[in-house]
Amino acid sequence: MKRIDLHTHSAYSDDADFAVSDLLMMAKAAEVSVLAVTDHNSARSVEGAIRYGKTNGVSVMTGIEIDCSFEGNNYHLLGYGFRRDSRDFDAVEQNFHQLERAATPLKLSKLRALxxxxxxxxxxxxxxxxxxxxxxxxxxxxxxxxxxxxxxxxxxxxxxxxxxxxxxxxxxxxxGRGKPCHVTVDLPPMAEMAALIIDNGGIPVIAHIGANVKEKHLSVIEQMRPLGVQGVEVFSSYHDEALRHALYQYTLDNSLLATCGSDFHGKNKPNIALGSSQPWPHAAPYTQEILERVTLY
Known part of the structure; x- marks a missing residue:
């Protein structure tokens, strides 16, 4: 069975540790055959991932993870298989950094207040x-x-x-939302980000819904589907077996892609290993359908 990990982060994500070159060497060591580097609001890893993927014998899929809003809540939207030469995601990164830069002093003030x-x-x-x-x-x-x-x-x-x-x-x-140090930022709407991914030849997939909401997961996804979402990250480090089963059946019933990804970062998430969150053996062919719909480098 192919080991694939479609949710990993390099040092282009502000909360992750490893250079793209190191990440691809780690993927080879973990016997991951297909990798997507999905940095937060950044596609700058793409060319490096492709280059070091070839060096290490790992197929690479273009990827990004975008912070966006839907119905007043914050979610993460994965984008896969978009054109490697696209520069449209540069504006996403610049906007996010402006938001974060403005929010940082407010976060520090709230921490001091505690x-x-x-x-x-x-x-x-x-x-x-x-x-x-x-x-x-x-x-x-x-x-x-x-x-x-x-x-x-x-x-x-x-x-x-x-x-x-x-x-x-x-x-x-x-x-987190509703927590004492939360600072609300004006994230781009999920509909706009899904359209951006599609316009660049990519596939929008809902990331780790279990990390974003604690209940009514399928109801939330159902509301997102009209936005152009084409898949759900079923096999995630944040999903227990019951949620995986529910999400998997939902993707089958609604002809959506089911994907798997660890959300590997490094020291900030020490219990998450690169290449973890693999599908059940019988589900592997279904989770690999996305590989037939994108260019692998």
Whole structure:
């Protein structure tokens, strides 16, 4: 059975660690035969992924993961198989960085209001030429001795309930919608982003719906279908077996693509390995139908 991973992140994503060249070497080591690098709001990995894919014997599919809005909530939309020479996604990246740059001081203010201590200069130094990410904020806060006995941080300390992936868990618990440090940004509508992907010859696929909503997943997807969505990421690190079964059956019943992806980042998500979230053996042929609809390099 082919091992494919259609949801991975390189250092072009502000919250991921590995250069594109390293990511392709890791894919080879994990015996992944088809990889999509789906950086957040950026398609800058495309040419490097294709080049290093050839070096490592890994087929590459063009990819991106776009932050967008639908019915007042934030979601992630994966785009696959778009033209490798497209420059339309540059504007998506520029817009997102402007939004994040404006939101960062508000996030830091909300963290201070909770009594968290952190060195802001060090935060920006850690980020370098990138925009500081919530996981970097979490890392600084958890490492700062002044926060050692802060009650809100106890779940993220070793051996406690949220310590398995403390940085991303901190992000979800404090910056998610309705959480104390959430800052609303005006993300582009999902309909516009789906159209952009399609206009560039690509396929829009809903990413890890289980990470975005906790209930009525199929109802949410049903509302998204008229936007031009053509697939659902069924096999995800964030989906338990019950949700995988429900999503898989939904894609079968509605002639949608079913895809699989790990959402590999590196240290921010240490429990997620590249090449994980593979389909069940009987579902593998169906999840590989997307490979027949895109150009593999």
């Amino acid at each position: 009594g968290f201590h952190f060195d802001e200069e060090r935060l920006y130094a850690m980020a370098g030429d990138r925009i500081p990410q919530e996981e970097e904020m979490a890392e600084l806060i958890l490492d700062d001795e002044r926060n050692a006995n802060h009650a809100l941080l106890l779940p993220y300390r070793a051996g406690n309930a949220r310590s398995d992936m403390p940085l991303i868990n901190f992000f979800w618990d404090f910056f």
